[in-house]
Amino acid sequence: MTKELVHPALEVMKPVAKGIAATFGKNCEVVLHDLKDPSSSLIFRAGTVTDREIGAPITNLVLEALRRHGDETEDLIGYRNRTKDGKVLKSSTIFIRDDDNHILGCMCINYDLTEFNLIQSIMDDA
Numbered sequence: 001m002t003k004e005l006v007h008p009a010l011e012v013m014k015p016v017a018k019g020i021a022a023t024f025g026k027n028c029e030v031v032l033h034d035l036k037d038p039s040s041s042l043i044f045r046a047g048t049v050t051d052r053e054i055g056a057p058i059t060n061l062v063l064e065a066l067r068r069h070g071d072e073t074e075d076l077i078g079y080r081n082r083t084k085d086g087k088v089l090k091s092s093t094i095f096i097r098d099d100d101n102h103i104l105g106c107m108c109i110n111y112d113l114t115e116f117n118l119i120q121s122i123m124d125d126a
Contacts, residue, residue, distance in 0.1 A: 006043060009096050010034055010105045014044050017107060021046035027112040032096075033058050034105045035066070041105070049110045050083050062093055062106060071102050081110065088113045 010032055017030035029047030035058065042056040061081075065073045073095060081089040092109045 006034060007098070007104050009098060010043065013096060013107055017044060018046045020109060024111060027115065029110045029112075031108050031110075032105060033062075033108065035103060038063060043105075047110075049087065049089065049112045058106075059108075062108075066103065071097070073103060088117060 013032055017032055021028050021030045026047070027049065029045065029049035031042055031046075031050075031052065032044040033041040034043045035041055038058045040055045041058045042052055042054055045052065045054065061076070061079075065076065075095055076091075076093040079091055081091040083089065090111045090113055094107045094109075095103045096105045096107060098104050
């Protein structure tokens with residue numbers, strides 16, 4: 001059984017994902033999705049905010065955007081998101097395209113705002 005290769009445009013994003021996650025620390029997670037198979041698209045993860053595993057599916061938000069707009073889908077920047085265990089996230093999804101401008105995958109940045117929200121709540125009560 002041969003392992004399917006990751007497109008070079010996605011492969012080159014792995015160090016970028018690592019760098020972003022390392023820059024923003026423990027509250028940041030960056031994942032890469034290969035959209036050849038949306039049902040098991042997650043191919044790389046740096047950080048552990050959402051606890052999603054390699055082979056996890058793409059989110060419904062991304063699927064819906066792609067269904068509506070196809071290769072014309074614009075990046076989704078700075079939207080609020082929530083994990084299954086209730087963490088509040090600020091997220092961005094950046095689409096990765098081939099030389100013909102077809103979407104191959106995406107890089108998703110998830111930043112956990114839970115600690116910031118706690119601090120804000122404490123400051124509001126001060």
